[in-house]
Amino acid sequence: MTEREWVQFHRPENLAKSIAIEAGELLECYQWRGDADRERVADELADVLTYALLLADRLDLDPERIVLDKLERTRAKYPVEKARGRSAKYDQL
């Protein structure tokens, strides 16, 4: 993206907005029904991921690292025994 000098617009706040905007477009694939065209979903999901990776890069965060860290914390909060087959928030278990 450097070659287009777009980095000036890539302040973290703008990237966070962009992720929310693209997440809305992704959700639009499922607005009125539960299934959606796979190609269209791929396209919108790519936009979400792109802005998410740009934000990680901008804040010097390792995407893989933060995902694994979060997974670890989730595991600790939702013990297998209690959470099996439920979608309740951990503090309601």
Added chain:
Amino acid sequence: MTEREWVQFHRPENLAKSIAIEAGELLECYQWRGDADRERVADELADVLTYALLLADRLDLDPERIVLDKLERTRAKYPVEKARGRSAKYDQL
């Protein structure tokens, strides 16, 4: 996640909703100002990425592949000559 039998809730539509929900929480870090606590952003960004990767997995999409494909198409739509230093949509160039 299999061990918690949560996969039953991971229909693509629900994952698309989850991405939008987490994108909102990420945006909340920047609700009233342009900077945000890096740890908190890392946490919310991890949630967005996790659901995005789960959706890709569910639809048998390769995250890296769709991001690169989209980048290629973006490159083609926004020629360097015209797009330098501008944030306008490609059809307004």
Added chain:
Amino acid sequence: MTEREWVQFHRPENLAKSIAIEAGELLECYQWRGDADRERVADELADVLTYALLLADRLDLDPERIVLDKLERTRAKYPVEKARGRSAKYDQL
């Protein structure tokens, strides 16, 4: 709200972010299932409406007026004959 001197934070951009954030919280009521607790929905919907009305006020827009104007334009775009019982976008009719 004037008495709390919060107006300084109510720049249109921040209000637009706030609407998206609250819309995410509203959506969270329906994250894993199609029904939701009515009280909780009322609470989150109130937040969406509040920020939407604050933004209208900030831009000197009449909420009722813009809703009716938009409805008029929608009516013109989706003729009853063609749109009955369909959820397709008007340009796909």
Added chain:
Amino acid sequence: MTEREWVQFHRPENLAKSIAIEAGELLECYQWRGDADRERVADELADVLTYALLLADRLDLDPERIVLDKLERTRAKYPVEKARGRSAKYDQL
């Protein structure tokens, strides 16, 4: 809207999704900068309001009532003395 038989698509969950989608389009007006075209904002804000009012109607909620109720609760949580000129969450005051 009855004349178009669209009510069948207006399940609360779909309306909640629609609000989030339109909130994303509204946010797009401010994606890269703090100001936006007023007409475009009016248009997107109208969409947010329309779906919000449809959801209220669907759940038999009085929009004005829930906004005022919420305002009352906010007033109680953020005492004027402490909250003046701050944007912190009430539990951080």
